[in-house]
Amino acid sequence: MARTVIYERVALIGLGLIAGSMGLRMKRDGLAGEVVGTARSAKTRDMAVGLGLCDRVTDTAAEAVQDADLVVLCVPVGAMEDVAREIGPHLKPGATVSDVGSVKRAVAEAIGPHLPDGVDFIPAHPLAGTEHSGPESGFPELFDNRWCLLTPVTDSPDAVERLTRFWRAMGSNVETMDADHHDLVLAVTSHAPHLIAYTMVGVADDLRRVTDSEVIKYSAAGFRDFTRIAASDPVMWRDVFLNNKDATLEILGRFTEELFSLQRAIRKGDGEMLHEYFTRTRAIRRGVIEAGQDTDKPDFGRGTKP
Ligand SMILES: NC(=O)c1ccc[n+]([C@@H]2O[C@H](COP(=O)([O-])OP(=O)(O)OC[C@H]3O[C@@H](n4cnc5c(N)ncnc54)[C@H](O)[C@@H]3O)[C@@H](O)[C@H]2O)c1
Numbered sequence: 327m328a329r330t331v332i333y334e335r336v337a338l339i340g341l342g343l344i345a346g347s348m349g350l351r352m353k354r355d356g357l358a359g360e361v362v363g364t365a366r367s368a369k370t371r372d373m374a375v376g377l378g379l380c381d382r383v384t385d386t387a388a389e390a391v392q393d394a395d396l397v398v399l400c401v402p403v404g405a406m407e408d409v410a411r412e413i414g415p416h417l418k419p420g421a422t423v424s425d426v427g428s429v430k431r432a433v434a435e436a437i438g439p440h441l442p443d444g445v446d447f448i449p450a451h452p453l454a455g456t457e458h459s460g461p462e463s464g465f466p467e468l469f470d471n472r473w474c475l476l477t478p479v480t481d482s483p484d485a486v487e488r489l490t491r492f493w494r495a496m497g498s499n500v501e502t503m504d505a506d507h508h509d510l511v512l513a514v515t516s517h518a519p520h521l522i523a524y525t526m527v528g529v530a531d532d533l534r535r536v537t538d539s540e541v542i543k544y545s546a547a548g549f550r551d552f553t554r555i556a557a558s559d560p561v562m563w564r565d566v567f568l569n570n571k572d573a574t575l576e577i578l579g580r581f582t583e584e585l586f587s588l589q590r591a592i593r594k595g596d597g598e599m600l601h602e603y604f605t606r607t608r609a610i611r612r613g614v615i616e617a618g619q620d621t622d623k624p625d626f627g628r629g630t631k632p
C-alpha cells in the first residue's frame with residue numbers, strides 16, 4: 327500500500343482504546359511521520375510503546391504537543407478542559423487540535439477558550455468503539471467502514487479537508503455537522519440506548535435474588551447484548567450523560583411515552599397495535615442494513631478484537 331504521511335507529527339493525549347486504535351492504524355499505514363503519546367500513568371505509557379502504537383511517549387501533555395501538527399484529545403469528556411488548559415500555551419501556530427469525545431457541544435465549549443489564535447479547532451467523533459478500555463484493547467481496523475463526524479469550529483477549509491483525509495485514511499466515512507445536531511442524533515443512536523442497557527442489567531441484578539441468578543445463567547441473546555453494552559467504561563459514560571444532558575433527557579422523555587403506550591397495549595391485549603409497531607421497527611432495521619451500517623457483520627468485530 328502507498329504510504330502517505332498526512333501529518334508530520336501527531337500527538338495523542340490519553341492512551342486508551344481510541345488513541346490505541348488510532349496509533350496502531352497510523353503506524354500500520356504510515357499516516358504520520360511521528361506519533362507521540364502521553365498518559366497519566368507510567369505503566370500505560372510503557373504499554374503504549376510496547377504495543378507499538380506510538381514512536382515515543384512524554385510524561386506530560388504539554389511536552390507531547392511540542393511541534394505537533396495534529397493534537398488529538400482522547401480522554402473522557404469531563405477531562406477535556408483540564409487537558410486543553412495544560413496544552414494551550416504549548417501548541418504550535420498552525421496546528422490542528424481535535425478530540426474524539428462522544429459529546430460535541432460541551433467539549434467544544436470546554437476546549438475552545440484555552441486555544442490560542444492561529445490554531446484550527448476541529449472537534450471529531452469516530453462512531454466506533456467497544457466495551458473495552460485501555461491501549462491493549464485497541465486494534466487498527468476499529469474505524470473501518472464507520473462514520474467519523476466532524477463539527478468544525480475553524481473556518482479554514484484546508485484544515486477541515488486535511489482532517490477529513492486523515493479519518494478517511496483511518497477507514498472511516500466522514501461527515502461534517504453542527505455540534506448540537508450531533509448531540510441530538512447521538513442521544514438517539516448511542517447515549518439513550520446505553521442508559522437503557524445499564525438500566526435493564528440493573529433490573530436483572532435486582533431480581534437476581536428472586537430468580538436465583540437464573541437471569542444471568544440463562545441469558546438470551548438480547549440480554550447478552552445489553553450486558554456487553556452495560557460493561558462499558560463507567561467514567562466515560564458518566565461524563566457522556568453529564569455533558570449531553572438536554573438531548574438525552576429529551577430522548578428519554580419520548581422513550582418513556584412510547585414505553586407507556588406499549589405497556590398499555592400489552593395490558594389491554596392490543597395485538598394489532600403491537601404487531602403494527604414491531605412491523606415498523608423491523609423496517610427500520612432493514613433500512614440500517616441496506617445503508618451499510620450493519621455492525622454485526624463478522625468482519626467488523628464489534629465488541630472484540632478481530
Ligand atoms: N469507547 C468507545 O466506545 C468510544 C467511542 C468513540 C469515542 N469515545 C470517546 O473517546 C474518548 C476516550 O475513550 P476511550 O474508550 O479510548 O477510553 P479509555 O478509558 O480506553 O482511555 C481513556 C484515556 O484517558 C486517560 N484519562 C482519564 N482521565 C483523565 C484525566 N482526567 N486526565 C488525563 N487523562 C485521563 C486514561 O488514563 C486513558 O489513558 C472519550 O471521550 C470517549 O467519549 C469512546
Ligand SMILES: O=C(O)C(=O)C[C@]1(C(=O)O)C=C[C@@H](O)C=C1
Nearest residue numbers: 428452453454455456457516629
Ligand atoms: O460498540 C460499542 O461498544 C459502542 O457502544 C460504541 C459507541 C456506540 O456505537 O454507541 C459508543 C460510544 C461512542 O461514542 C461511539 C460508539
